[in-house]
Amino acid sequence: MSRQELTIGLFGFGCVGTGLYEVLAKTPTLKTTLKTVCIKHPHKSRKAPDHLFTTDPGAILNDPDINVVVELIDDADSAYAIVKTALLSGKAVVTANKKMLAEHLEELLAIQATTGVPLLYEAACCASIPIIRNLEEYYDNDLLESIQGIVNGSTNYILTRALEDNLTMNAALAQAQALGYAESNPILDTGGFDAKYKLVILLAHAFGLVVRPEEVFHCGIDQIGQLEWDYARAHNLKIKLVAHAYKTPGGSISAFVLPTFVAPDNKLYGVDDVFNGVVTQTCFADTQFFMGKGAGAYPTASAVLSDISALTYHYRYEHKKYNSAERLTPAEDIQLKVFLRHDLAHSTQFKRHFESIEACFTNRDAGYLIGTITLAALQVLMAHPGASLSPIALEVVHPAAVAWTQPTAEAAVLVS
Ligand SMILES: NC(=O)c1ccc[n+]([C@@H]2O[C@H](COP(=O)([O-])OP(=O)(O)OC[C@H]3O[C@@H](n4cnc5c(N)ncnc54)[C@H](OP(=O)(O)O)[C@@H]3O)[C@@H](O)[C@H]2O)c1
Secondary structure, eight states, rough: OOOEEEEEEEEEOOOOOOHHHHHHHTTTTTEEEEEEEEEETTTSSSSSOGGGEEOOHHHHHHHHHHOEEEEEEOOOOHHHHHHHHHTTOEEEEOOHHHHHHHHHHHHHHHHHHHHOEEOOGGGGTTTOHHHHHHHHHHHSSSSEEEEEEEEHHHHHHHHHHHHHHOHHHHHHHHHHHHHSSOOOHHHHTTSSSHHHHHHHHHHHHHHHOOGGGGGSSOOOSTOOHHHHHHHHHHHHHHHHEEEEEEEEETEEEEEEEEEEEEETTTTGGOOOOOEEEEEEETTEEEEEEEEEEEEEESHHHHHHHHHHHHTTTTTOOOOOHHHHOOOOOOOOOEEEEEEEEEEEGGGGTTTGSSSSSEEEEOOEEEEEEEEEHHHHHHHHHOOOOOOOOOEEEEEOTTTOOOOOOOOBHHHHHOOO
């Protein structure tokens, strides 16, 4: 099949848009023409000729010469309107906007199915790691059992600097912002929302499971305090924000985003700073590990470039798992071993939610307990008004594998 000539209309000329402009200029073998760039503020100075720029979306969306829209703006609502209009008018779309995708995935898949127009978004998940196309193509037949991923570069940067440089979380966030790693609105990163949006996208390509973001339980890193860092240091662990998805023995999928203690024998232990990493577990290939830069102008632009290149040979996601007759349903029956830090006023109140408790510790300011809890019970607990709680996952315990153990003072000894 001959390669298709592409005429591109680009929305957004910020960090990633500017990166893409430079990357395209250095890739002359890719036969594409960047015709128009739509931005928001006309008076900003740009590192590209003035004649390319417009503030009128119609200059791209109504231009019959433009057959590809690349959407790289930081406003999910406007991005949704742009992407939907482009697809419905027959223009292929490449986007990096995970929030927009996660919030409208089902509708966008339906539009893609009825129009046959491709929508690609490798950059929306782990930036430079080619995880979506691998889940879509390579893991087409080998049955995936689980995915664990550090999918947010800025929180990983913050957690790495907090541990290695002993920085406060706020100081580490300020560094991440100064380096351009954090989203315009940092709560999207630190609150765990960005990781959740990416998990929603991964679920669709890994398991064919399309869920709404609000159906996926998540905790961010903004509540992590000193006790958690003390525990991590005492046990030679790192704290990572991990997106988890597991196929349960019943065949359903359990998915959540939680700060997680990671031991040195876990592949994710070495994924530091702005890097992302994804570990897959399959029936036949066993464990595989992907690692790469999860943010930044060029790493993200490289994934956008790869999607543009894929369009030249008519590539589109087939969503075979989503379209197959067997549907998977979200599950909350998984059990987790967690470390839960709490304030002193609530030190006994949370125990009844746990299946078993291994260790308890309190000092003058706060306390924690370590125990096994169902994901559903953890969700209830985290909705508890007024309690200052910080859960960190230690281990996933599959159903029926939990035995009652008495609380011990082991953790108190190790932290002191
Ligand atoms: N930065 C990363 O490392 C990274 C990694 C993966 C994915 N992403 C995703 O990539 C997308 C772009 O991120 P970014 O970091 O490049 O954002 P950014 O630096 O904040 O740039 C945003 C750009 O969007 C433009 N814009 C905003 N609203 C617009 C509208 N309604 N119409 C036209 N243009 C509009 C802005 O215009 P003005 O220049 O006129 O203000 C600006 O050029 C986001 O979805 C982000 O989540 C980013």
